[in-house]
Amino acid sequence: MYYNNNTLIYLDGKFVKASEATTDLYCQTLHYGYGVFEGIRAYATETGTRVFKAKEHYNRLKNSAALINIPFDYSTQELVDATYELLEKNNLNDAYVRPLVFCDPNMSLARPNNVSIMICAWEWGAYLGDKRLRLTVSSYCRPHPRSIKIEAKVCGHYVNSILATNEAKDKGFDEALLLDSDGYLAEGPGANLFFEKNGVLFTPQLGNILPGITRATVLELAEKLGVEVKQGLYKPEVLVSADSAFFCGTAAEVIGIESVDERKFPKSWNESLGRKLQEAYSRLIRNSEKILSTTH
Incomplete structure (x- = not known):
């Protein structure tokens, strides 16, 4: 392979x-x-x-x-x-x-x-495929930032990711969603999390997550597109009232999330901010089209 x-x-x-x-x-x-x-x-x-x-x-x-x-x-x-x-x-x-x-x-x-x-x-296609993901909140949490260098991409750290992914797949889900050691939303096993509510994007703040390069790119694109983004600490319960969500990472690129623990997000993916950013990211990596603000 x-x-x-x-x-x-x-x-x-x-x-x-x-x-x-x-x-x-x-x-x-x-x-x-x-x-x-x-x-x-x-x-x-x-x-x-x-x-x-x-x-x-x-x-x-x-x-x-x-x-x-x-x-x-x-x-x-x-x-x-x-x-x-x-x-x-x-x-x-x-x-x-x-x-x-x-x-x-x-x-x-x-x-x-x-x-x-x-x-x-x-040669490798998008790591998580191109269909929207069915997630489950993992029983595993991300390591405490005082136990490791959370911002370093270290080989041994990914045992945590492997355990979370396999647990999710064994339960019939596509992928896991991990919390941090304090119970706040963190990230996927190999991707960062964004969710949308009332036209605003939210994403877990740095400190307990890997500072993804694709995450940083999505933030840059959101600014160019005139999308408001808030970074903070969020309990998993906020996803119950969220409109849509997506993962992003170098391997996964930008991929929509259909549901978390069988609770489906109500907004059509094609009408979501995630879809707009997915299209903008695709144009950027192929360098085929200038990013234009949605406010113009």
């Missing part, structure tokens, strides 16, 4: 075949989840392949490593250039790009002496 015998990956400054690449089984990342990663999208546009917000993603990768004391000295531009070259070598236009910073062999809990960088890419 992800590679074949001809697929190349970028590994520590060289392009090597994915089928021939190796790592050490004593790797600290494998044993403890002590590593950082990113999810990045590349799109075919009228002017060629475009890696969407590549610098922002690689800046976050470097920041994630710094936050958890992983030494990583590649420059953002080096990583951006390597990504474009990787896509070209693999003849990929529309692709998902996965950089991973992983540590050397180390069975202790001390910071690593050396790390490696791997970048791979493959």
Whole structure:
């Protein structure tokens, strides 16, 4: 699904075949989840392949490593250039790009002496599909921000996401919705949450959620479209009176939510703010149309 015998990956400054690449089984990342990663999208546009917000993603990768004391000295531009070259070598236009910073062999809990960088890419549609989602509020909560660096995209953090997603799917839902440790709305296992009420968008504030790059893009688009957005702490009960809702993330892009624990949102998706932002986001990533304000 992800590679074949001809697929190349970028590994520590060289392009090597994915089928021939190796790592050490004593790797600290494998044993403890002590590593950082990113999810990045590349799109075919009228002017060629475009890696969407590549610098922002690689800046976050470097920041994630710094936050958890992983030494990583590649420059953002080096990583951006390597990504474009990787896509070209693999003849990929529309692709998902996965950089991973992983540590050397180390069975202790001390910071690593050396790390490696791997970048791979493959063709991948929208992670959550294109149908509106049926969610359930998870029994798992997001980790407390004093227990981890919540703003870092760390490998081990995603055990929480895997548990929540599988619990939801085992119950017959499409995906989970997680609360924070104080019972406020947080996010999905791999996407940020927005909901609409009376023509205003609401989204959980930073502090207990991953500061998503797609989330930031949606906020930028909302401002350009003249949509009011409020960020704050919201109990899950507010969704009972909400008109519509959506998730957003690099892998998921912008995807509507049909219901939460079988309670359907009453507003037609095609008439919702989420749909307007979904269309604006699609135009932006394909770089095919200027975003115009709905107030004009």
